[in-house]
Amino acid sequence: MTVKRITFLQELLTFMGLDGRVHLEWISSAEAQKFVQVVSAFTEKIRSLGPNPLAGANAAMAGLLPAASLAKNADLANNTPLARPDGAGMTKEAINESQSQTVA
Template structure:
């Protein structure tokens, strides 16, 4: 039996101008934080489309974290206006769909290394409590999903 504690995989999209700076600062300040995040540097949090978030979950990420500049501080003036709209929408959609609490957005400026560390720590703990992303497991057990033909007579194409 696998007795290792569950280590979540978290994809972290971080804005080049703020959150990535905070992560850098956390590094040079030698602040420890969980190693569960897989950082991806993006030029602006607004470049993260719902495609990327969904792709991460499709590929088995247990959580997706997005870090951007505070409102008003965006390097591209209004980029994070779009980010919050998208994330608010995606949170509602994923909650309804059955992936609750696995997406998180936080504004972290490049000076807030301590905030970055705290947020990553708390988010990792939250995902650890939620458990692994259920999608890959559900897709690996087609029989649990398929009971045969549906009421319209369409048959399952179980591999």
């Protein structure tokens, strides 16, 4: 499933002109040297690609991006903490209410 999702993401980013910016490799916790090599190589690859070509996208396009519309949300503008999906830091009542709203 992970490989399928990463492949889809790579194709999507290629379509958007951001190819080469996602990499998946299985590394065991016992393979510290391999981890260092993979991360170093990928970091160098990202540096060679240069800055995000969409970083200077026109302001009208920003409304199409989910992150931009979220930033306009009053809760985020007021720095109101968001509920975590795992319920950490929430009261039992809040968790029950959240779960009942999800089911409803």
